[in-house]
Amino acid sequence: MSRATFYPHPAVRATIATVVGAFVLLPxxxxxxxxxxxxxxxxxxxxxxxxxxxxxAEAYKPIWVGLTNSLTLMVVTVAVVLFLLAPTMILVNLxxxxxxxxxxxxxxxxxxxxxxxxxxxxxxxxxxxxxxxGTGAWTLAFAxxxxxxxxxxxxxxxxxxxxxxVTLAEAARSLGASWLTVIRRVLAPNLRGGLMAASLIAVxxxxxxxxxxxxxxxxxxxxxxxxxxxxxxxxxVVFSLMALLFCFVLLLLIGRTGSIGARGKDR
Amino acid sequence: MTAVLHRTATSVALDEVVKDFGKTRVLHELKLEIRAxxxxxxxxxxxxxxxTALRLIAGLEEPTAGSIRMNGDDVTHLPxxxxxxxMVFQSYSLFPHLNALDNTRFGLDMRKVAKDQAxxxxxxxxxxxxxxxxxxxxxxxLSGGQQQRVALARALVTSPKVLLLDEPLSALDxxxxxxxxxxxxRIQKELGITTVFVTHDQEEALAISDRVAVMHAxxxxxxxxPEELYLTPATPEVAxxxxxxxxVPAIVHGGTARIWGQLVPVVGGAADGxxxxxxRPENVHLAGPGQGGAAAIVETSVFLGASRRTDARLxxxxxxxxxxAADVRLERxxxxxxxxxxxxxxxxxxxx
Amino acid sequence: xxxxxxxxxxxxxxxxxxxPRPRARRLPVAHLGLVPFAGYVVIFLVLPTVLAVxxxxxxxxGHLTMDNFTALGDPVILETFWNSTWLSALTAAVGAVAGAxxxxxxxxxPAQHPIRSTVDALAGVLAQFGGVMLAFVFIAAxxxxxxxxxxxxSLGIDLYASSNWLYELPGLILPYLYFQIPLMxxxxxxxxxxxxxxxxEANLTLGGNRWTFWRRIALPVLAPSFAAxxxxxxxxxxxxxxxxxxxxxxxxxIVPLQIRAALTSETVxxxxxxxxxxxxxxxxxxxxxxxxxxxxxRRAERWRA
Numbered sequence: 001m002s003r004a005t006f007y008p009h010p011a012v013r014a015t016i017a018t019v020v021g022a023f024v025l026l027p028x029x030x031x032x033x034x035x036x037x038x039x040x041x042x043x044x045x046x047x048x049x050x051x052x053x054x055x056x057a058e059a060y061k062p063i064w065v066g067l068t069n070s071l072t073l074m075v076v077t078v079a080v081v082l083f084l085l086a087p088t089m090i091l092v093n094l095x096x097x098x099x100x101x102x103x104x105x106x107x108x109x110x111x112x113x114x115x116x117x118x119x120x121x122x123x124x125x126x127x128x129x130x131x132x133x134g135t136g137a138w139t140l141a142f143a144x145x146x147x148x149x150x151x152x153x154x155x156x157x158x159x160x161x162x163x164x165x166v167t168l169a170e171a172a173r174s175l176g177a178s179w180l181t182v183i184r185r186v187l188a189p190n191l192r193g194g195l196m197a198a199s200l201i202a203v204x205x206x207x208x209x210x211x212x213x214x215x216x217x218x219x220x221x222x223x224x225x226x227x228x229x230x231x232x233x234x235x236x237v238v239f240s241l242m243a244l245l246f247c248f249v250l251l252l253l254i255g256r257t258g259s260i261g262a263r264g265k266d267r
Numbered sequence: 268m269t270a271v272l273h274r275t276a277t278s279v280a281l282d283e284v285v286k287d288f289g290k291t292r293v294l295h296e297l298k299l300e301i302r303a304x305x306x307x308x309x310x311x312x313x314x315x316x317x318x319t320a321l322r323l324i325a326g327l328e329e330p331t332a333g334s335i336r337m338n339g340d341d342v343t344h345l346p347x348x349x350x351x352x353x354m355v356f357q358s359y360s361l362f363p364h365l366n367a368l369d370n371t372r373f374g375l376d377m378r379k380v381a382k383d384q385a386x387x388x389x390x391x392x393x394x395x396x397x398x399x400x401x402x403x404x405x406x407x408x409l410s411g412g413q414q415q416r417v418a419l420a421r422a423l424v425t426s427p428k429v430l431l432l433d434e435p436l437s438a439l440d441x442x443x444x445x446x447x448x449x450x451x452x453r454i455q456k457e458l459g460i461t462t463v464f465v466t467h468d469q470e471e472a473l474a475i476s477d478r479v480a481v482m483h484a485x486x487x488x489x490x491x492x493p494e495e496l497y498l499t500p501a502t503p504e505v506a507x508x509x510x511x512x513x514x515v516p517a518i519v520h521g522g523t524a525r526i527w528g529q530l531v532p533v534v535g536g537a538a539d540g541x542x543x544x545x546x547r548p549e550n551v552h553l554a555g556p557g558q559g560g561a562a563a564i565v566e567t568s569v570f571l572g573a574s575r576r577t578d579a580r581l582x583x584x585x586x587x588x589x590x591x592a593a594d595v596r597l598e599r600x601x602x603x604x605x606x607x608x609x610x611x612x613x614x615x616x617x618x619x
Numbered sequence: 620x621x622x623x624x625x626x627x628x629x630x631x632x633x634x635x636x637x638x639p640r641p642r643a644r645r646l647p648v649a650h651l652g653l654v655p656f657a658g659y660v661v662i663f664l665v666l667p668t669v670l671a672v673x674x675x676x677x678x679x680x681g682h683l684t685m686d687n688f689t690a691l692g693d694p695v696i697l698e699t700f701w702n703s704t705w706l707s708a709l710t711a712a713v714g715a716v717a718g719a720x721x722x723x724x725x726x727x728x729p730a731q732h733p734i735r736s737t738v739d740a741l742a743g744v745l746a747q748f749g750g751v752m753l754a755f756v757f758i759a760a761x762x763x764x765x766x767x768x769x770x771x772x773s774l775g776i777d778l779y780a781s782s783n784w785l786y787e788l789p790g791l792i793l794p795y796l797y798f799q800i801p802l803m804x805x806x807x808x809x810x811x812x813x814x815x816x817x818x819x820e821a822n823l824t825l826g827g828n829r830w831t832f833w834r835r836i837a838l839p840v841l842a843p844s845f846a847a848x849x850x851x852x853x854x855x856x857x858x859x860x861x862x863x864x865x866x867x868x869x870x871x872x873i874v875p876l877q878i879r880a881a882l883t884s885e886t887v888x889x890x891x892x893x894x895x896x897x898x899x900x901x902x903x904x905x906x907x908x909x910x911x912x913x914x915x916x917r918r919a920e921r922w923r924a
Contacts, residue, residue: 012724016720023797024741026760034759034765091649116878120667120674142662146663146664207748209750211864222751251743255736354820358817359817360815362840364836364839378826422824
């Protein structure tokens with residue numbers, strides 16, 4: 001290895017890893033321990049098994065309702081990302097390049113507008129939605145699409161840049177393809193990575209969302225967990241661990257397929 | 268500054284240097300002697316080991332075996348920051364948060380030179396590279412060529428023993444490249460500093476060096492003046508890399524090659540047999556009346572401004588390049604006859 | 620020449636219909652394509668923001684009033700803003716330093732290495748999707764019934780002797796750090812990766828060493844990115860709601876919780892639409908912080924290229 005390296009000494013790496021690692025992993029370990037408690041002294045999987053216990057089904061019903069709602073919300077939110085955001089981004093990149101900066105500003109705006117603030121303004125809007133589209137939880141997906149916007153935008157835009165979308169489209173057009181063909185056979189296959197990443201992130205965000213659902217009085221997984229937590233301290237923790245693990249695996253998948261960021265450009 | 272540099276001009280020697288990266292051997296018992304004040308280029312294709320050799324001189328890598336000497340002193344295990352060298356990298360080496368002046372004086376600050384003196388010396392160095400008025404500019408406000416000039420000023424201001432340049436012009440536009448390489452040559456002659464220059468551009472190496480070492484697969488194929496390399500390449504690798512050449516069939520007998528019915532001396536001699544000879548375009552001509560020559564069909568003819576280069580295919584299948592007057596126009600498909608000058612050629616065994 | 624243009628005509632004819640169409644007819648169609656998204660953004664982003672900002676100016680009856688904004692001067696509310704500020708500053712500072720240390724420890728490990736992918740994924744989960752679940756983790760890990768408290772009490776230390784602090788303001792510090800540190804790792808890593816090995820090598824050839832490299836080159840270059848990331852962490856902490864809501868089910872010590880109180884009860888301190896004024900206050904803080912962030916970030920990127 002070159003002598004000029006400025007990388008940290010292995011001992012330094014190990015120390016930092018241990019200290020921060022302990023801070024991160026110990027609470028998780030303690031949480032797992034918590035869920036494995038049986039009575040005052042024993043340990044068993046009784047709380048994990050209780051999820052499927054039919055006698056407790058009534059008490060846990062809110063969780064299943066919340067989970068179902070969250071799943072529906074995931075589908076609708078992903079639909080918003082794939083069928084509203086992505087086509088618009090392709091359109092802007094191809095036909096309205098001058099609007100790109102404005103688009104980027106708008107897409108990144110939700111970073112500065114926290115959910116708690118947005119909810120204040122969403123309350124009257126959702127009153128209207130409640131009267132027209134009903135008070136089902138699925139309508140939250142419209143708000144979620146906005147929350148997810150910065151993440152989804154970054155993933156898809158990185159994909160567009162890495163693939164040089166404009167050039168591909170121009171090449172396809174010069175070879176005689178219609179716009180539909182261009183999108184279907186040239187653009188979509190090349191954007192798959194970014195679209196996939198955006199969708200998976202949307203799934204993770206929806207799964208963990210609490211603020212908007214709670215303050216707009218609708219039930220999703222997180223509000224359900226809060227509700228059930230008051231009676232049964234264990235089941236919410238079990239579900240939380242599962243949800244965290246699920247999101248972790250999702251992000252690992254995204255990272256492995258290399259779809260986040262435009263690393264290809266740096267070569 | 269000039270007087271000081273003459274005193275510190277240093278000789279550099281690599282002695283049987285071996286470098287392995289893991290299981291791959293990148294340099295094989297390299298032996299290189301550079302005289303004080305000399306400008307030597309290391310020339311070769313990607314992967315030949317030239318940059319590695321330079322980095323070994325700099326101390327940025329350690330040799331697996333062998334030694335490196337400066338002025339006779341063994342510096343093999345001396346860390347980079349104590350070798351008193353100046354180095355210019357291909358790109359990205361300027362510190363982005365410092366302007367040209369502060370970048371240039373960095374080495375002086377490391378040597379604890381007094382602030383005012385450092386500033387004056389840095390300005391002088393920037394003047395030397397032609398950037399006197401741009402001292403306040405930051406790297407992102409400078410063009411590629413200007414950035415490399417600052418890098419050069421920075422490397423030179425400490426009056427180092429050796430100046431090392433790692434493909435400093437490769438990332439620049441063609442026009443800037445030519446301009447800057449002449450500046451580097453001028454400055455080097457003025458300061459008399461021992462210089463090692465790495466490049467893959469043979470025209471560049473031939474234009475500015477005292478001697479050129481052509482490298483291939485971790486070895487030095489040949490080291491000599493530009494003229495020596497061009498006119499008497501020692502090996503096929505050198506002949507192929509330095510200058511343009513075409514390969515034509517030749518039969519060697521008694522140390523002389525027979526090409527197209529003519530006798531041509533062979534560089535370094537060769538045993539009797541069938542070979543391919545490396546022939547330069549300026550040594551191939553269209554046959555005059557009554558001269559005989561080899562039959563060929565013209566394939567392409569390119570106008571180069573001052574001359575023309577025509578590629579013609581021999582009956583035996585090889586394509587030969589010849590350089591001739593610009594006003595002689597040859598049509599594609601026309602038949603010509605070619606003769607060759609009796610300049611010495613390098614031969615390689617005919618393959619297959 | 621003529622054969623070539625004839626062949627070209629054949630090609631354009633077979634492609635069909637594209638060339639002779641007048642330009643004017645194509646533009647409106649493309650513009651129409653922007654309408655769905657524009658409409659969506661207006662309804663669900665612009666409109667709520669406008670409403671959030673301006674409802675503070677109206678009372679329940681719809682009349683213009685400054686009552687809600689003067690309510691912001693109430694000592695309780697002011698204390699809430701102060702709490703949010705110091706909590707955010709503290710967790711941002713500690714999070715920034717710890718996160719930067721982690722980035723430093725990861726230097727040189729390639730992106731596809733299992734250690735790197737695991738850390739990236741873990742940081743992503745904890746930074747962005749935790750919320751309520753993190754609250755549960757900390758209650759389980761540090762609450763009255765946790766293993767930690769048992770271990771400490773066996774050593775004679777009663778963690779909750781003075782108060783039930785986990786459910787009060789100080790109890791937010793550790794859970795917030797739990798997502799601040801990962802957020803720093805995500806945000807700051809690109810800056811560290813942008814340090815060029817050529818700088819380190821140039822430093823050596825110029826006579827410097829490890830110390831001079833960090834002190835005179837790397838740290839000054841990293842400073843803007845570090846500051847920008849700190850600001851981002853501050854903004855993130857200031858606007859966090861879910862964790863606090865889960866831990867402090869009654870209290871309203873920080874601004875987001877005050878907004879909750881204002882939204883869920885009809886009258887707070889006797890003034891309606893206080894939530895709007897609070898939201899306005901929050902946006903004002905966020906706007907200042909994010910503008911500074913954007914400005915510093917632009918400077919940092921100039922050096923990165």
